[in-house]
Amino acid sequence: MRILFVQPAPFEPGRLGLENAIWLSEPAAFTSLAAMVPDHECRILDLRLEPDSALNRELLAFRPDIVAVSCMTTDSYQAMAILQCAKNTLGADKVFCIAGGHHPSLAPYDFHQVSIIDAIAIGEGEDTFKELVAHLDQGGARRKLQRIDGLCFFDGAEWVTTTKRAQSRSMDSFPLPDRSLLKKYSGSYFFMSAMPMGSLSTSRGCAYDCNFCGIWEFYEKKVRFLSAARICDALEAMDESFVMFLDDNFLTSQKRLEELCDEIERRGIRKLYGAQGRADFVVKHPELMARLRKAGLTLLISGYETNDEQGLAALKKSSVADANKIAAKMLNDLGIAIFGIFMVRPDFTHADFDFLYQSIDEMRITLPIITIHTPLPGTQLRKLAQGNLLTEDVRFFDLLHAVTPTTLSREEFYTRFTEGWAKREWRNAPFLDFVKKRPDFMKITWRGLIHLTQMLVRYRPVATSPESHLRDEIGIIPADLTVLNAREKATDKAPIKTAPLPSSSKGLRIISDQAAE
């Protein structure tokens, strides 16, 4: 069978998003899924790196039997638009359309559109996809998928959800991702100036249960690891000198990380790495952190969220402000760049903003990533926020828009929020300290600096302008909305306004693109 995997692009030029300037990750879901069906002809189309016409061109040239999309909440309209385009171009009965990933798994009802979607993959996809492809290849009916676990499909009368796919298979038993399918994009993926960058998932799931995060719900609070030997096999197969580990919580088991350091040393692998991990783990394992640094760990993304104890407790973060401060000091001393994620809550007052920005400065964060507390689908927070949502339009769930009422006026809120980005130049003192400490990183990434500079020139004016955010809300969230009048206004106007499905994969514009042009 011919299978086309399509990665959605941000839906308008100039849209704010991590992939614009900070982190463009390779579509790892597709390389994993494709590795499960080696007897079939697979192609990956990454629309973030393609011109507008690429989707149509590829559909007509390749004529796939299956078109598969993967999406987070924010990509969902685009994912649907891609599948609609495939159906319209190739014929509804000629192409089988499937969506998978975090949003379809946690909110499958958003994809119940009979004319566009044949099936929704729920949860981990490898075995589900393999069984589905085998079924279709053997001429199985597209509306008789009951025997395949982990699917939701329309059986002609209603949407049916099959048995939950067990997510217990050992990670080592999966084939390594088929990265050969990304050859045409080789050199295009990046983390800041680290370009080219390889991407690798070394674990799945998380044992914590922060109430704003869906990862532990997705993986049912279980954690599985790729063995050190398998990780090193994958690293050795990569040409890139910089590799980003995709795990949501790379710093989990001390034993597995020690084994990884042993194996990297034993094989003499000389690459640099980035990962995501918790501050409290850093604090508890100073020797291991030094060892990881020696093995190549160069940057760590940590969800510090806030230094306010009550705030941390309300997020069920299971950590304390002191851990944030100590971890930041340890990482700075080690020469590991800190990408600290901080959270602005919609109920923030001016004093709360002041406190947050002061903490960030005191902690000497290399690059603070300031986000807005957002009740993403499938999270505990979403259940709490349900009656309080100002919109369910998925484009607003990018952690850069307040989807619940703000205490300050919207204008004041976004002015203070964007100030957080505006005040922090990337060439700040903590960054320059890091540069001095890590000539090894600068040596392999100096070419990427040109790309990074171009991206920052392009997107910084958007990220730092409150007007971008306010403009997006026009017609969806009343501008003068505050906590006191929010509920009343929202109910008057019916709180939920969802934008219509776009007719083309780059059809939507919500965030200011003037600055980018």
Ligand code: B12
């Ligand atoms: C890399 C990454 C990104 C990349 C882009 C990812 C990409 N697709 O290329 C970047 C940096 C751009 C990004 C941005 C954001 N991200 Co992000 N990201 C990740 C991360 C760390 C890894 C994704 C990955 O490659 N995983 C490895 C692959 C193998 O796993 P997978 O994608 O889940 O795929 C498996 C299954 O889902 C399924 N599957 C997936 N697709 C399909 C398709 C089919 C057809 C089938 C059958 C199965 C299937 O099978 C796969 C194999 O088992 C995840 C966390 C995580 N560990 O997954 C967060 C995650 C996906 N991101 C998240 C979020 C919230 C964001 C942001 C909104 C906020 C932010 N973090 O700043 C932004 C939004 C960007 C925007 N444009 O608005 C959330 C998503 C929640 C949600 N409800 O959608 C996650 C889960 C993190 C979290 N802790 O909550 N992200």
Ligand code: SF4
């Ligand atoms: S935010 Fe991080 S630590 Fe908390 S549950 Fe999600 S992945 Fe785990």
